[in-house]
Amino acid sequence: MTATTATATTAATTAETTAKTVPGARPVLTVTDLSIVNDYGDVLVHDSSFTLARGERLGIVGESGSGKSLTLKAIVGILPSSLHTTGDMTYVEPVTKADAAMIFQEPATSLNPTMRVGRFVAKTWQMHHPQDSWDACRAHAIDLMGKVGIADAKDKMNVWPFELSGGLRQRIMIAAALAAEPAILFCDEPTTALDVRVQAQILKLLKDIAKRDNLSLIFVSHDLAVISEICDQVIVMQYGRIVEQGSTQDIIHHPQQEYTKKLLDADLDYRMRHMGDDGAAKDGGASC
Ligand SMILES: Nc1ncnc2c1ncn2[C@@H]1O[C@H](COP(=O)(O)OP(=O)(O)OP(=O)(O)O)[C@@H](O)[C@H]1O
Ligand SMILES: [Mg+2]
Numbered sequence: 001m002t003a004t005t006a007t008a009t010t011a012a013t014t015a016e017t018t019a020k021t022v023p024g025a026r027p028v029l030t031v032t033d034l035s036i037v038n039d040y041g042d043v044l045v046h047d048s049s050f051t052l053a054r055g056e057r058l059g060i061v062g063e064s065g066s067g068k069s070l071t072l073k074a075i076v077g078i079l080p081s082s083l084h085t086t087g088d089m090t091y092v093e094p095v096t097k098a099d100a101a102m103i104f105q106e107p108a109t110s111l112n113p114t115m116r117v118g119r120f121v122a123k124t125w126q127m128h129h130p131q132d133s134w135d136a137c138r139a140h141a142i143d144l145m146g147k148v149g150i151a152d153a154k155d156k157m158n159v160w161p162f163e164l165s166g167g168l169r170q171r172i173m174i175a176a177a178l179a180a181e182p183a184i185l186f187c188d189e190p191t192t193a194l195d196v197r198v199q200a201q202i203l204k205l206l207k208d209i210a211k212r213d214n215l216s217l218i219f220v221s222h223d224l225a226v227i228s229e230i231c232d233q234v235i236v237m238q239y240g241r242i243v244e245q246g247s248t249q250d251i252i253h254h255p256q257q258e259y260t261k262k263l264l265d266a267d268l269d270y271r272m273r274h275m276g277d278d279g280a281a282k283d284g285g286a287s288c
Pocket of ligand 2: 070
């Protein structure tokens with residue numbers, strides 16, 4: 001199979017007609033027949049098509065290896081050079097690829113260990129607002145760190161990443177992502193490395209921010225219960241294919257595919273083993 005590089009262009013397309021998910025909302029991104037292949041011609045993602053509307057929170061769920069991260073990386077444009085795409089990914093004007101930001105699973109590996117966290121957020125602001133003075137960048141960093149729920153943000157500016165809990169590190173990553181003032185936020189399992197209680201706090205934070213700023217969100221997780229906390233729409237992937245998509249409520253209450261039912265059962269099993277009767281995590285966990 002010959003693979004060509006897919007285009008990630010900006011265009012006012014007729015895709016508005018396909019924005020079925022949020023009534024009346026404009027699409028910000030359309031993905032059409034996206035396939036991803038490796039150098040040997042193995043197809044890792046097959047003909048994915050979906051639309052993301054302004055203010056929509058779209059989940060991508062599936063077991064490990066189902067192609068969730070590759071789909072996201074292809075859209076953001078950070079696939080390794082050994083992988084190739086066909087199909088089309090179009091950011092719809094006035095949104096461009098530059099209006100997208102991404103948060104990854106493990107904040108410890110995304111943060112520079114030798115840079116104080118406040119400087120990291122201020123630098124990210126400066127990158128997107130080169131006209132601002134350094135004092136203004138620092139002031140915006142403090143403001144953003146406050147917005148993501150970091151108490152005494154001014155003092156926390158000066159700490160090193162290793163001094164923070166996983167939840168606080170992820171809040172720093174979210175603050176840095178918001179420094180780009182994105183229209184679309186891509187999240188690849190941003191809470192998977194956190195314990196259940198901190199995970200719930202970060203999910204609530206992301207949902208509140210997305211609602212407040214009318215952000216479009218694509219949220220990848222292997223956990224349908226997590227997706228249901230934050231997303232109104234969901235895509236279910238298996239072996240690189242979309243096997244089911246629709247509103248989260250429909251998919252959870254009326255799954256059509258055996259695979260989706262298995263994902264739901266697996267989530268339930270996990271929660272029975274890790275949560276108390278009151279729904280709180282059995283193993284507690286660090287405050288976030
Ligand atoms: N750089 C790469 N080169 C070749 N194959 C890859 C590469 N990255 C991922 N793959 C393969 O592509 C498939 C999909 O990978 P992907 O990372 O998208 O899975 P995922 O759904 O995100 O899984 P997980 O839940 O474990 O993160 C897997 O079979 C994986 O081994
Ligand atoms: Mg992944």
